[in-house]
Amino acid sequence: MERPRILVVGGGFAGVECARRLERKLAPIEAEIALVAPFSYELYLPLLPQVAAGVLTPQSVAVSLRRQLRRTRIIPGGAVGIDAKAKMVVVRKITDELGAEPYDYLVLAPGSVTRTFDIPGLDEYARGMKTLAEAAYVRDHVIAQLDLADAATSQQERISRLQFVVVGGGYAGTETAACLQRVTTAAVKRYPRLNPNLIKWHLVDIAPKLMPELGEHLGDRAMEILQRRGIEISLGVSVAEVGEESVKLTDGRVLPSRTLIWTAGVAASPLVNTLDAETVRGRLAVTAEMKVPRFDGIFSLGDAAAVPDLAKGDGAVCPPTAQHAQRQGKVVADNIIASIRGQQLKPYYHKDLGLVVDLGGADAVSKPVGVELTGLPAQLVARGYHLMAMRTNVAKVRVATNWGLNATAGDDFVRTGFQARRPAALKDFEYTDSYLNPDQVREFTKNLIAKR
Structure with a gap:
């Protein structure tokens, strides 16, 4: 048989x-x-x-x-x-x-x-955060915007390259905006010609609350952390149209931006x-x-x-x-x-068993087995959970080593040229x-x- x-x-x-x-x-x-x-x-x-x-x-x-x-x-x-x-x-x-x-x-x-919607320009200009290649591409793209803004001769171009829009107020969108905003804030110190005040991150979501699964208190706490860092949060709003150099929102605002990171669900x-x-x-x-x-x-x-x-x-x-x-x-x-x-x-x-949200650095919000945590205790829980969830010891060591190296040596801002001059739409x-x-x-x- x-x-x-x-x-x-x-x-x-x-x-x-x-x-x-x-x-x-x-x-x-x-x-x-x-x-x-x-x-x-x-x-x-x-x-x-x-x-x-x-x-x-x-x-x-x-x-x-x-x-x-x-x-x-x-x-x-x-x-x-x-x-x-x-x-x-x-x-x-x-x-x-x-x-x-x-x-x-x-x-x-x-x-x-x-998950996408029938929004003009979305398929052409949106970048996702669902695959490893997308994450590597987004990193390259964000650093490229800093390089190009630094070399720009037009203030209009400089402004559009230094505004970044993340759509989706769930875990993926919130963590993406939080982590990348920290990168650009640290990176601008290496660009003496750039005005730090021109760098703006926008987090947009149609829902009335940020990460509602966390509960009202932790969701509000996460929003406070992000807003304190300078991230502009727009709730009850979505994207109406996407162009090469701008993002139009459903409330009528037009944001000069060449970066739209789309994480509005799956x-x-x-x-x-x-x-x-x-x-x-x-x-x-x-x-x-x-x-x-x-x-x-x-x-x-x-x-x-x-x-x-x-x-x-x-x-x-x-x-x-x-x-x-x-x-x-x-x-x-x-x-x-x-x-x-x-x-x-x-x-x-x-x-x-609960939820963990890593907002970068010492910032985090977590809810293990119903216990609400913020700050460093929440960060320790979040990172401890991730290490336990990884299935090989090699992966655990790599992640822990990378965390330690980043904490001591800080960020690098190297643009590798990944997928340069090639299509980078969601379907690709x-x-x-x-x-x-x-x-x-x-x-x-x-x-x-x-x-x-």
Whole structure:
């Protein structure tokens, strides 16, 4: 009898945690395990703003898959379509060739992409903070604006290059604005021709509160910290139009700016649209055991799935956080093992342990197990949590060393020329135009089966 084939799609928190647990709890003779991932690392996404700020090197948050997975076959590419009838996943390899991987059990953890809206100029001029390449690009771009402003002969050009707009008042946007504002504040000392008062950071969000998940007190405290640093916060406002040299807001203001960093939420990976399944706000509807109804052997979790939040009840679904993704990965692995062994599946239940927000330096707000902290105690909790959450000792040492080096030696302001003179739109980094439609998927797998 052939071993069942378990195919995990996604090399993020959910997918890697699932594969790790499958390796530990399944004997090699019980199943074959494969993982589809476009990169050879698991990205520790919560620390991406610190990569953009240069506090951490890109390698620090790129946790090697091959250090974590010993016998899982790693397929270098991205899943771009699912044929549930044929039980095959179409994979676009990193060479851009199309192939297909068969499965008996499929774990869909493709994560999410940056959520965008039909705003003129957004697709062309917005920069995201969802991938490692985007963080490296944003850092280069911000430092380039300082260099160009320093060399500018026009005051109008200088002003537009020194104003930066971050859209999104959640964790990603708030931490990005906080970390990068610290960089430009420190960097301007190396540019004697620049007036520090010309550097302005704007944080914009349509919501009435900053990071409402933290609660009113901590959210207000975070806003006070940012405003004290000089970051202008506009709530209840969004972007109406984006140009090469300006950002127009819905309240009528036009900000002269050549930098728009877009972090206004996430949407499930376009991969879910290739599966004819029910969705909840774009995420796959799943049972409490994270099975996709009507589809044999398919589980989904993480950002791509609307997993019922049994701890909250009342139809709530789990938020797209790393904390939930990692724990869901373990439960899905256990449920696949139970399916193989003919045992009963168990539902996912996890009560949120709290939240941490690193605002750079000694500034932070945290809420571990319901206890509200600010300042240095909150920063210690935040950084301690991140170190514990990283899955390899090498990654922990790299991050801790980088923090220590930055604290003692300060920031560097080197522009590497990453992606200089090349397109840098959201789709160029997140490959959102790489997916097939359902008809293309069926046609590809049909032809592939016929050739065999």
